[in-house]
Amino acid sequence: MARLPGTVQIMKSQCPACGTPTLRFVRGGDSRIADCSSCHGLWFEDGALNDAISSEHDHVDDHSHEVNLGQRLRTSDRQCRRCRVPMEHYQLLSNYRVEIDCCPSCDGVWLDHDEVEQVMHSPLLKDALADLNKKVSWKSWLFQFFTAMPVEYNVQPQKVPFVTWTLIALCTVIFLGNLNGPESEHWILVNLGLNSDSPDPIQIVLQLLTYQFVHGGLMHLLGNMYFLWIIGDNLEDALGHWAFLGLYLLSGMMAALAELLLFDSSQGPLLLVGASGSIAALFGLYLMWFRHASLTFMIVVYQKKLAPHWYFLIWSGINIFGMFTSQGGVAWAAHLGGFGFGLLLGYVLRDHVMRRNPLIAMLNQPEAQIRR
Ligand SMILES: [Zn+2]
Ligand SMILES: [Zn+2]
Structure with missing residues (x-):
């Protein structure tokens, strides 16, 4: 059969999946890839799948997809369209529960329509699953034992999280201003913290933004910045830089409003500082989008x-x-208000984020097996 560039060749060959009698060779003129017009599965012959995967990923050479394949499972009920022998089921990756059909005699591969994306991303998936399935070690143990902070296991972000880093830098610079002496500390608290008795409503609106960057003590700052550091990068990557910044600031405002609504004014005016409310909203987003991630907990x-x-x-x-038992000092309502707002945002934006991030979407499917 001669190949004519730019045209679709129809050939008499039965679809291994749905039995349609004709497969069409298309896909950018590569005569080794055919699709079925009825079930939209794809046939790859003579190593065409290797080539397609390696052309999508710089670090993949022409043969490495074979080492990505997991174990041979069993004989499939599908037949190779060329050799007329039963194909074999292979597990796509060792920690990923998707099965693909390979011909034992000619190396042809059949992918159902919904498997194509997963197979094309298999090198990325393989690296991500290796990161996610790492075990806790003596290093993570020592870290958490001495800092009381969790260790995070998640995928590496693709983009440099410069918004997260800038937020951390701003909080740190303003905290260093406190060290300038009691007067400077007082000025920062009164003007940048959220004061419910500020005389000017415009000032209160500005303080809804600025209070998020003010911290009362070193442990308060370090605790908040650590959480922003470990989860901010993945969220910024998933949302894009500016959407992340906008949602972060909006969340901090919503958390402060929750605290303003619920605080007990008989105890005096409210003075609220800290990034905890905004970060609590990030917890909500993280929970909705990164079910495959892990955070360590130490008992x-x-x-x-x-x-x-x-x-x-x-x-x-x-x-x-804490909200029902403590005597104040911690803004429990801001934490819970921020967290609730984050869960709601996470739910509303979930489909949008999954469309933008195919790898994250795949890791959220039940196919991805996470060992904890
Ligand atoms: Zn078909
Ligand atoms: Zn074959």
């Missing part, structure tokens, strides 16, 4: 990787307990 000396929903369930429990 006395035992360290365990937890899924985000377990981790933040425990965190919310501590906050609800």
